Amino acid sequence: xxxxxxxxxxxxxxxxxxxxxxxxxxxxxxxxxxxxxxxxxxxxxxxxxxxxxxxxxxxxxxxxxxxxxxxxxxxxxxxxxxxxxxxxxxxxxxxxxxxxxxxxxxx
Amino acid sequence: xxxxxxxxxxxxxxxxxxxxxxxxxxxxxxxxxxxxxxxxxxxxxxxxxxxxxxxxxxxxxxxxxxxxxxxxxxxxxxxxxxxxxxxxxxxxxxxxxxxxxxxxxxxxxxxxxxxxxxxxx
Numbered sequence: 621x622x623x624x625x626x627x628x629x630x631x632x633x634x635x636x637x638x639x640x641x642x643x644x645x646x647x648x649x650x651x652x653x654x655x656x657x658x659x660x661x662x663x664x665x666x667x668x669x670x671x672x673x674x675x676x677x678x679x680x681x682x683x684x685x686x687x688x689x690x691x692x693x694x695x696x697x698x699x700x701x702x703x704x705x706x707x708x709x710x711x712x713x714x715x716x717x718x719x720x721x722x723x724x725x726x727x
Numbered sequence: 728x729x730x731x732x733x734x735x736x737x738x739x740x741x742x743x744x745x746x747x748x749x750x751x752x753x754x755x756x757x758x759x760x761x762x763x764x765x766x767x768x769x770x771x772x773x774x775x776x777x778x779x780x781x782x783x784x785x786x787x788x789x790x791x792x793x794x795x796x797x798x799x800x801x802x803x804x805x806x807x808x809x810x811x812x813x814x815x816x817x818x819x820x821x822x823x824x825x826x827x828x829x830x831x832x833x834x835x836x837x838x839x840x841x842x843x844x845x846x847x848x
Contacts, residue, residue, distance in 0.1 A: 663838045664822075666834065666836050675836070677781065707771065709772075709774070709836065712832060716774040718764075718769075718771060
């Protein structure tokens with residue numbers, strides 16, 4: 621099975637900073653990569669699918685890129701409401717494995 | 728508006744069984760594959776299982792294979808997860824999650840609020 625890794629596992633940044641999270645698949649998954657945001661105590665929410673397509677209602681400061689095995693989630697100008705754990709997930713075929721998550725905090 | 732409402736969670740002893748249900752509304756349930764995803768306390772997300780629209784294709788995480796069974800009743804817009812031989816490590820919030828289509832290459836787009844399963848003696 622394909623394994624998903626993320627880096628860093630956590631980060632601390634200031635409001636207004638650009639934040640980048642990396643997700644890597646152990647084998648190629650084309651562009652079948654999604655990102656989810658989970659705020660503390662809340663249900664996960666879909667942010668991005670097909671590597672770079674923003675789900676309806678997601679602020680444009682979020683963006684995704686990559687293909688094959690290496691993917692990136694970027695937050696352009698971090699806001700206090702972006703405090704959350706971010707998960708990548710492959711969805712090309714089962715198992716639909718999640719990455720271990722990246723916790724984003726405000727410095 | 729898509730709504731997914733899980734039920735059936737609770738406290739069960741190791742080795743016991745439990746059946747989770749997920750009542751779906753706000754979309755044509757029979758057109759979409761459905762999933763279960765779980766999250767142990769303080770841990771990350773773990774995909775558990777997926778079922779196709781016609782009930783004929785199911786997949787499971789290795790951690791639950793042979794113990795859990797996913798099923799659906801399209802006439803009642805309901806998804807199920809039958810859990811047997813429960814272990815302490817199955818303790819988690821279980822989320823019912825809609826897929827954006829059926830077959831390969833569809834992402835998970837809507838999540839329920841989750842139901843907590845606690846396996847403890």
